[in-house]
């Protein structure tokens with residue numbers, strides 16, 4: 331028998347808070363009959379979001395083409411969907427049970443390039459696009475590509491989506507953290523970037539890339555064009571590649587905020603020497619097709635030999651799954667205005683995004699009214715990163731900075747654990763994403779139905795008051 335001590339230490343070190351101990355406890359409590367409000371993970375369809383009809387119809391027909399021979403097919407499926415399914419099968423005659431080429435089906439790569447061109451009014455090259463099993467696999471592929479040796483450093487935001495810290499641990503790379511500026515709505519701060527990279531270089535780390543998540547997870551922020559320009563100039567100055575994680579690009583809930591892709595801003599700046607890897611996914615937006623594992627990566631400003639290495643990497647695991655590729659196609663080429671399925675598509679899309687907007691507003695407004703809690707209003711993504719006032723650790727002077735941060739992580743974990751036990755609300759402690767020392771947060775999704783969100787705000791208020799009283803009594 332092998333034991334844990336025989337395993338890859340990098341894997342043992344890697345952590346992924348979104349599915350950590352608190353969630354395990356939530357499953358146990360649910361089994362015991364307690365009602366749980368799952369606000370821990372951006373998994374929309376697990377929280378009652380309905381799949382889009384056109385997309386599932388397309389999948390049904392492409393997975394089982396004999397349906398198209400049935401006399402009743404025209405009653406069940408709109409004409410444009412039947413035609414689209416026929417088109418997919420003509421472009422991929424081997425059907426979804428066969429491997430595709432490593433980069434993904436060519437016609438879908440072309441459709442992705444059209445989508446980018448139309449979205450940003452810029453050129454996009456289908457031969458620089460790779461279809462991936464969700465954005466996660468694309469992101470990890472680029473980490474593999476850029477990690478020259480174990481001294482290669484990746485700049486990542488704090489707080490961040492834990493895929494990044496976990497991948498860095500797993501691959502044995504170096505993490506260069508930079509703090510997002512909470513006061514400025516979680517923007518990136520140039521001075522902070524400069525300080526963190528200089529410190530890393532001083533420690534003999536070789537920075538190779540900067541990761542930016544926009545719209546932000548866990549912050550719900552949407553970056554301004556100016557901020558993106560600053561990041562591009564910074565990357566250029568230090569010869570860094572940019573990893574632009576743009577999986578929430580459809581999730582914007584404010585007329586004052588707009589999604590700007592790095593590709594667009596960089597093209598407008600006339601910059602063509604900063605390698606850019608952009609990621610998108612079928613998991614988020616209004617599709618919420620997390621389980622289908624669809625997505626793509628687009629590489630810019632890399633030569634064909636570099637791109638070839640990415641394709642080779644993809645070929646080592648053959649290709650992305652075909653259902654995910656088709657869902658990606660459906661995402662980038664949804665029903666058109668004169669199509670039979672268009673009306674339903676628009677109605678479903680607007681309902682999902684409209685409800686998310688309402689829920690973001692409820693959370694943004696109501697949580698800010700709770701004494702001891704505050705948050706920057708979430709204008710994007712599916713999350714809010716709520717700051718909680720908890721008493722500082724007693725006799726802090728007696729601890730090293732590292733010990734103190736560990737104690738603080740324990741404190742926000744305990745807070746979230748007790749929140750779950752008492753109220754059934756399942757959130758993720760801020761320490762799972764990283765946060766400035768001596769601050770406490772938790773991340774909450776606004777995916778549950780509106781009624782549950784309203785109930786949740788009331789419960790949070792009562793819990794927080796009681797928790798503080800208890801802490802005071804225990805004099806921790």
Ligand SMILES: Cc1ncc(COP(=O)(O)O)c(C=O)c1O
Nearest residue numbers: 372464465466491547611613625
């Ligand atoms: C910022 C961010 N990037 C990437 C991912 C991974 O998405 P996918 O399901 O496409 O792998 C997530 C998932 O929550 C995310 O929040």
